Amino acid sequence: MTVVRTPGGLSFRFRGRALAVAAACLAVALGTGVLLIGSGDFPMSPADVVRTLLGRGSAADDLIVNRLRLPRVATGLAAGAALGLAGAVFQSLVRNPLGSPDVLGFSQGAATGVLAVIVLTGGGTAAVAAGAAGGGLATGLVVLAVAGRHGAHGQRLILIGIGVAAILTGVNGYLLTQARIVDAARAVLWLTGSLDGRDWADAAPVLGALAVLGPLVLVGCGRALRMLEMGDDAAHGLGVPIERVRLVLLVAAVLLTSLAAAAAGPVAFVALTAPQLARRLTRTPGPNLLSAACMGAALLVAADFAAQRAFPGHQLPVGVVTGLLGGGYLVWLLVTQRKTGRI
DSSP states (O other), X not given: OEEEEOTTSOEEEEOHHHXXXXXXXXXXXXXXXXXXXXXXXXXXXXXXXXXXXXXXXXXXXXXXXXXXXXXHXXXXXXXXXXXXXXXXXXXXXXXXXXXXXXXXXXXXXHHHHHHHHHHHTOOOXXXXXXXXXXXXXXXXXXXXXXXXXXXXXXXXXXXXHHHHHHHHHHHHHHHHHTSOHHHHHHHHHHHHOOOTTOOHHHHHHHHHHHHHHHHIIIIISHHHHHHHTTOHHHHHHTTOOHHHHHHHHHHHHHHHHHHHHHHHOOOOSHHHHHHHHHHHHHTOSSOXXXXXXXXXXXXXXXXXXXXXXXXXXXXXXXXXXXXXXXXXXXXXXXXXXXXXXXX
């Protein structure tokens, strides 16, 4: 661990390997994003893409890169980072690798809010973002109310979340049956998880959430979260206001999950796998928040790249790729957890 002190008396501690892993994941995410921008019906080399991003491309290149393709890639990077960060927070609070928003029901709650907006009002981007945030927060309140004051962590929260997720899956299916055929088709595509047709209006809510909630989680609550992983008694003994910190982190993680879902749909398993892969690469204890966020961004854009290239002439929704890979990872994780006696 390295400690850096500023002239103002502030000190920052970081682990070199964790920082290197975060930098490597960020480089992979950005590099894959450049490849994504350059692929399509009008292919461009990575050099041409970078030159256009720096403002030195032709008018045609500027239209293709900055107005048509960059918003999609920015949405994927932001949604992946938000899911990775939210997943790391949930898994640290629950102290279980299964504690992701997919399992706890928050992704399904955001989907319910979006479906209600699409089916009942046919709302646009702003309404969809508001519906996702409202649905996710409402689901969080229900889960916490059922879990009780002292049940907002551990196996109990996971079991309650699974039950709530099952209920919301049924509600979402009912909402689809009540939609007009056009709205139902739009909702099904969104439920699969897709980055098709995304513009800056779709990316803006999740980018804003990362700008506001990212520093709050990483800097404001990162140290407290590491202490909460040691248990409530140890954290309380070290002076952590447990209930307040846990509530702030839960609200922040739910909002990040919900707005990521509003931007790209309820993309499966990114929030589950990104923190675990980051922790295995860094080989360090703790939530590894920054590494998880960068890993989430890299996973989502890499899955989108694979979705576009897997079947030439037929582009898959990104949620299909993450579901296939993440589902296999979940099975492996359940097997290893069972062997260790944790489930």
